[in-house]
Amino acid sequence: FNSYLNMNLRETHGYTYGARSGINDSKYSSMFRAGASVRNAVTDSAVIETIKEITRIRTEKVDEETLKNVKAGYVGKFVLALEKPQTIANYALNIKTKGLPSDFYKTYLQKINAVTVDDIQRVAQKYFNVDNARIIVVGKALDVLPNLEKLGYKINYFDIEANPTKKPEMSKPIPDGVTIKTVIDNFVDAIGGKDKIATVTSIVKKSEASMQGRILNMEMKLKAPNSNSMNLTMGGMSLNKTIFNGSKGYTVAQGQTIPLEGDDLEFAKKGSAPFEELALVTTGRLVGIENVNGNDCYVVSTGKDGKTKMFFDVETGFKTKIVAVQEGPGGKEMTQIFEFSDYKEVNGIKFYHTMKMTMGPMNFEFKTKDIKFNEGVSDSDFE
Structure with a gap:
């Protein structure tokens, strides 16, 4: 946790929930790897x-205290591992298959403790020659590529199966006659009509x-003209x-009640329930066409x-995705991604x-179990 990389990317900048690095061992060659999952931006x-x-x-040069703590970590892990019978078998196998000295593990702690700051x-x-590094980035080109191009590195492109390919098309122009209203009208027609x-x-x-291994339940209640509730249990x-x-409005989480305020409150007042998409005709802006899971989608x-x-499939009209950027603890931006599929008819x-749903390192797939119209909702649900 206290590594240079994790302290920088997580603690100092808040880019990730965790950054990791390490060196793999091999009889023929070794490789240093470092990586993290970060926001596109x-x-x-x-x-x-x-x-x-x-x-x-x-x-x-690393300071003596840091080196001392790292050594203690290696010693502790080594000693604990010896309590497992399979560890001894693995060590014997390593000596035979990797050509290690017969006393490699007997003198392991001695060698660890002998490492100096100058050795490091x-x-x-x-x-660790950064000029020989290969930087692999997996992400949405539209979000990550413009700034990566400014770094001055030569960029090669690969498809999902690691085959070389050309630079991806960033965004398609909006056809003449397509407006935010026509996009929402197509969505309304797709789900059943006005x-x-x-x-x-x-x-x-x-x-x-x-x-x-446990069940997470989500209940949403929506009531015209503009009331909504969500309870995750x-x-x-x-x-x-x-x-x-x-x-x-307000949110209750971890025993704390946080009121909805400022711009967020004003925006919420412009919403529409039970179908929030209808409000986009006046609150949204059509900005382009992007590819989502192989399909072109209008971006609002x-x-x-x-x-x-919000993303609406050009062909089907369905809403397929929402990418929401919110301000988190300490003013740091947090991105939540919602992807929608498996549209089925309920009462027409x-x-x-x-x-x-993706929130940082957490991923959930919610399956709808029940939908009811015009019943089971009262004003008291929104108090």
């Missing part, structure tokens, strides 16, 4: 900071996901609850500063029945 910055930390190992720098200068959805005054939607205990009654920006994006209206 800071990919270039994470690359710069990673290279900076590798260079730091070469140019700066000498080896780093010999092997007349059909006009009959819906409330919706109750229940979904389930699995988390570490596990084993009957509420983990996160959000309420908005059309004029004010909305929310505070236009940082939230098509709803997505699978929602994949």
Whole structure:
């Protein structure tokens, strides 16, 4: 946890939940790897900071206290591993297959403790040459490529199967005649039509996901003209609850109640329930066409500063994705991604029945279990 890389990318900059590095062992060759999952918007910055930390190992001597602590970690892991019978077998196998000295593990601790500050720098200068590094970035080209191109590195492109390919098309122009209104009208037609959805005054939607072998339940309630609630529970205990009654709202999480305020509150007031997409005609902006899972989608920006994006399939009209950027603890931006699929008809209206939700390192796939129209909702649900 206290590595140079993790302290930089996680603790100092808040780019990731965790950065890792290490050297694999091999009879023929070894490779140093370092990596992290970061937000698209800071990919270039994470690359710069990673290279900076590798260079730091070469140019700066580690302090004695840090080296002492790292040695203690190696010693502790080595001693604990010896308690497992399979460890002894693995060590014997390594000696035979990798051509190690017969006393390699007998003198392991002695060799660890003999390492000096000068040894660390000498080896780093010999092997950690950033000019020989290969930087692999996996992400959405539209978000990560513009800033990566500014770093001055030669960039090669590969498809999902690692075959060389050309630079991806960043964004397609919006055809003449296509507006935010036509996009939303197509969505309305796709899910059932204006007349059909006009009959819906409330919706109750229940979904389930699995988390570490336990069931995560989500219940959403939507009521015209603009009230909504969401309650996330596990084993009957509420983990996160959000309420908005059309004029004010709040979130309850980890025992704390956080009111909806400022620009977020004003934006929420412009919303529309039970079908939030209808409000985009006045609150959204059509910004382009992007590829989502192999399909072209119209991109509509909305929310505070236009940082939230909704994606509507060009061919089917369905909403397929939302990328929401919000301000997290300490003012750091947090990105949430929602992907929608498996649209099925319920009482003449098509709803997505699978929602994949990504928040940092956490991924959930919610499956819809029940949808009800015009029942089971009252004003008290939004108090």
